[in-house]
Amino acid sequence: MDLTFLIATSIKIGLFFTIVLTFVAYSVYAERRFSAIIQDRVGPNRTMIPTSILGFKNDLKLPLGGLTQPIADGLKFILKEDFTPGHVRKSFFWLAPCMTMVPSLITIAVIPFMSPIAWDNGETTISGAIADLDVGPLFIFAVSSLAVYGIAIAGWASNSKYPFLGGVRASAQMISYEIALGLSIIPVLLVFGDLNLNRIVQEQSANGWLLLPLWNEAGMIWQSSYWENGGAQRWLLWIPMVLAFIIFSISIFAETNRTPFDLAECETELVGGYHTEYSSMKFALFFLGEYAAMVVGSALIVTLFLGGWSLPFGLDGLLVDDGAFPLWASLLHMGVFLSKVVVFILFFILVRWSIPRFRYDQLMRLGWVVFFELALINIVLTALLIAKPTLDKQGPNVFWISMAGLAVFSALMFLLAKTVDEIVGPGKRTAPKSSPATAS
Amino acid sequence: MPQPLFYLFAILAALGAISMILNRNPVASALSMVGAFVGMAALFIGLHAYLVGIMQILVYAGAIMVLFIFIIMLLDLQPGKPRSLKAASVAAGCVIPVLLLMQVFGVLEQSGWERFEELDLQTAAETRSGKIEESLKEGKLPDTHLIGRTLFGTPETPGYNLPLQIIGVLLLVATVGVVVLSKKGGTESSTTKNESA
Numbered sequence: 001m002d003l004t005f006l007i008a009t010s011i012k013i014g015l016f017f018t019i020v021l022t023f024v025a026y027s028v029y030a031e032r033r034f035s036a037i038i039q040d041r042v043g044p045n046r047t048m049i050p051t052s053i054l055g056f057k058n059d060l061k062l063p064l065g066g067l068t069q070p071i072a073d074g075l076k077f078i079l080k081e082d083f084t085p086g087h088v089r090k091s092f093f094w095l096a097p098c099m100t101m102v103p104s105l106i107t108i109a110v111i112p113f114m115s116p117i118a119w120d121n122g123e124t125t126i127s128g129a130i131a132d133l134d135v136g137p138l139f140i141f142a143v144s145s146l147a148v149y150g151i152a153i154a155g156w157a158s159n160s161k162y163p164f165l166g167g168v169r170a171s172a173q174m175i176s177y178e179i180a181l182g183l184s185i186i187p188v189l190l191v192f193g194d195l196n197l198n199r200i201v202q203e204q205s206a207n208g209w210l211l212l213p214l215w216n217e218a219g220m221i222w223q224s225s226y227w228e229n230g231g232a233q234r235w236l237l238w239i240p241m242v243l244a245f246i247i248f249s250i251s252i253f254a255e256t257n258r259t260p261f262d263l264a265e266c267e268t269e270l271v272g273g274y275h276t277e278y279s280s281m282k283f284a285l286f287f288l289g290e291y292a293a294m295v296v297g298s299a300l301i302v303t304l305f306l307g308g309w310s311l312p313f314g315l316d317g318l319l320v321d322d323g324a325f326p327l328w329a330s331l332l333h334m335g336v337f338l339s340k341v342v343v344f345i346l347f348f349i350l351v352r353w354s355i356p357r358f359r360y361d362q363l364m365r366l367g368w369v370v371f372f373e374l375a376l377i378n379i380v381l382t383a384l385l386i387a388k389p390t391l392d393k394q395g396p397n398v399f400w401i402s403m404a405g406l407a408v409f410s411a412l413m414f415l416l417a418k419t420v421d422e423i424v425g426p427g428k429r430t431a432p433k434s435s436p437a438t439a440s
Numbered sequence: 441m442p443q444p445l446f447y448l449f450a451i452l453a454a455l456g457a458i459s460m461i462l463n464r465n466p467v468a469s470a471l472s473m474v475g476a477f478v479g480m481a482a483l484f485i486g487l488h489a490y491l492v493g494i495m496q497i498l499v500y501a502g503a504i505m506v507l508f509i510f511i512i513m514l515l516d517l518q519p520g521k522p523r524s525l526k527a528a529s530v531a532a533g534c535v536i537p538v539l540l541l542m543q544v545f546g547v548l549e550q551s552g553w554e555r556f557e558e559l560d561l562q563t564a565a566e567t568r569s570g571k572i573e574e575s576l577k578e579g580k581l582p583d584t585h586l587i588g589r590t591l592f593g594t595p596e597t598p599g600y601n602l603p604l605q606i607i608g609v610l611l612l613v614a615t616v617g618v619v620v621l622s623k624k625g626g627t628e629s630s631t632t633k634n635e636s637a
Contacts, residue, residue: 092467134575134584138494145502149474149509156467156513164513171510175503193571195584 004119008126012113016130019338020108024291025070027345033066034346035353044069077284085158085277092157097278097285100150103143104292110136111299112198114309114334115316118324125324128309128333129198136197137189140300141182144255147293148174151257151264154286155274166273169360170257170264176367177254177261183375184247187240187382188304197303205310208234210241212306215314233388240382245305247371247378252297254367256290259352263360298344299337306340309333369417377410446486453479464519466512470505477501488581 029044036043045066052059084093112128119126133139148171155167188210192200207216214221218229254261265273275286302308310316310333319329358366384391384402391399456476463469477500484493565576572589575582593599 133490134580134582135490135494138491138498142494142498142502145498145506146474148502148506149471152506152509152513153467153471168510168514171506175506175510178503 004124004126008119009130012126012130016108016113017105019113020105020292020295023295023338023341023345024288025074027291027295027349028073028287029066029070030345031349031352032069034349038350038353047072074284077281080280082280082282087159088277089157089159092153093277094282096150096154096157097282097289098150099153100147100289101285101292103147103150104289104296106143107140107296108299109133110139110197111296111303112201112308113337114330115201115325116198117327117330127198128330132196132198134196136195136200137185137300137304138195140296141178144293144296145174145178147289150286150289151274154278158274158277160277162270162272163274163276166264166266166270166276169270170274173254173257173261173263173363173367176364177251177371180247180367180371180375181251181255183372183379184244184251185304186375186379187244190379190382190386191237191241197308201303201308201310204307205316206314209307209310209312210305211238211245212312213238214312220313233385236385236388237382240378240385241305243374243378244382245301247375248304249301251367251371252301253348253351254363256293256297256348258290258294258348260355260358261363262357263363266357294345294348295341298341298348301344302337302340308340309337311336365421369414369421373410373413373417377406377413380406380409446483449479449482449486451479452476453483464521466517466519467509470509470512473508474501474505477505489583491584491587 033043033045035041043066047066047069048059048061048064049068050059084090109130110133112132114128116125116127118124129136151170151174152167155163155165155170158164158167189195191210192203194200194203204210208214213231213234216226216229216231216234218225220226221231257264262273264270265275267273270276275283278286311319316325316333319325319332321329325333384399384406388399391402453476456472456474456479459472460469460476463472477496481493481496481501484490484496559581561576561579561581565573568576572582572585575585589599591600591604593601
């Protein structure tokens with residue numbers, strides 16, 4: 001526990017929190033501008049700094065394109081009346097917004113924003129994440145699974161009908177999709193054999209991003225040395241990785257409660273969902289929690305599947321100086337990482353404004369009948385593909401027999417899931433005739 | 441783990457457990473239990489057992505207690521009245537903690553009341569190979585890899601692969617059983633509905 005470590009960690013905490021909060025504020029702005037473009041509107045494009053209240057004669061019309069809009073939004077949230085309705089359960093009502101916002105921000109701790117920096121002439125390396133844990137992805141899942149309490153408690157504490165329905169919907173949805181989320185990255189972890197996010201990125205830097213294995217330690221894809229050093233194996237594994245990527249990204253949409261999965265706050269049915277009774281800064285905390293979850297989700301997708309802070313085609317090798325990255329290279333890597341995250345945030349926004357909302361039974365069926373099974377099969381498929389060299393040693397046909405077994409297993413599982421869904425699935429259940437539900 | 445942090449999280453866990461029992465509001469009880477779980481998880485992490493600590497949060501705090509709160513909210517349980525104590529429950533409440541305390545003292549007795557010693561990671565590295573050896577030499581305890589090795593074994597030592605599979609099947613059977621039992625009343629009316637439709 002030396003001084004360098006303490007100072008570096010404090011700087012990292014301050015820097016990364018500022019970055020994420022700025023991202024949150026500006027993704028709200030980006031959402032409004034981008035949706036305006038999609039719908040052929042203008043959007044907030046003329047907010048300016050009211051210099052007249054600072055003593056100037058007129059408002060200076062700086063051509064900022066509305067970039068100061070997030071500041072105005074924030075001020076508006078703080079200055080509005082913070083109204084607590086009389087019928088709510090007070091202490092829980094106050095607790096809920098914090099319990100939604102805080103978990104999303106804690107998850108930043110394990111994400112490597114930049115490459116490790118060599119310090120003290122290579123004596124010590126400072127990790128690119130605040131806490132370089134050996135259980136990175138699990139930590140993110142564990143902490144972000146606590147966010148569901150905030151939403152459920154908000155719905156319950158509001159003590160009125162629509163928020164309650166929103167809270168119940170949100171908790172059922174988040175529990176369901178957490179399973180698909182957790183299972184879908186097991187193939188990824190099987191390929192890397194590691195749970196440390198920083199080492200996962202370093203591995204991708206050398207051997208090609210998981211979704212773009214166009215280079216490896218031996219060379220580029222167009223060189224024969226690439227294919228001699230396991231290039232074919234990488235492309236074979238590419239199929240389950242794309243499957244994992246699709247399941248993971250869609251589950252992240254469901255976890256962050258964004259359209260097409262925003263059933264918990266669906267305006268057409270539930271007024272505002274779980275935050276109907278909230279106003280002012282308490283509402284803003286829910287709002288920011290959702291966007292922070294989106295930023296962290298994008299960062300996690302980028303880290304696991306698209307090489308995190310690394311540059312493509314092994315260009316990181318050119319930046320190495322004395323066996324480690326100098327400070328400017330690390331900052332360059334941070335820029336690379338943040339640009340990838342921005343692309344994903346824009347993708348999130350694009351999806352929200354182009355795809356209509358699911359019905360609730362469709363949402364549950366997608367989670368339990370399709371994604372759950374697909375993620376399980378994907379795990380076995382990846383394990384078989386990784387074990388192929390070992391299986392081939394045991395006999396020429398062992399691998400193909402196991403693949404046939406997997407095919408039969410998958411078919412049976414989908415059949416079973418579909419049958420169960422048809423008997424007791426959402427929309428199919430009716431209350432038992434003998435005891436009608438009594439309103440209390 | 442630095443000592444102040446140990447006391448912080450130990451107090452958090454103990455306070456959470458106590459307020460879970462004393463609270464009359466079921467939701468508040470459930471939330472205090474989450475607090476206790478988080479404190480426990482932090483204590484595990486302090487013992488370098490990262491995987492166990494994270495699993496504690498992921499499984500207990502993140503999944504099981506969410507279901508508890510979900511059910512409490514759905515059934516809209518009201519704060520219970522203070523119950524009168526029965527002799528049997530008081531007796532059970534005394535016997536079980538005594539048994540658990542005896543177990544703790546048994547473990548302490550076996551250790552011979554000696555001071556806690558830091559693990560010698562460098563010596564441990566010599567008996568291992570691969571990734572485990574690498575991280576041990578770096579001075580880190582690779583708890584995830586060690587648990588995996590113990591659970592699934594190596595070509596030389598068998599590990600606990602078969603028991604793990606059996607437990608998995610047992611849990612699956614239990615889950616299916618619960619679904620069947622809870623569906624007993626509903627199936628008849630749902631089939632009649634399908635026929636009419």
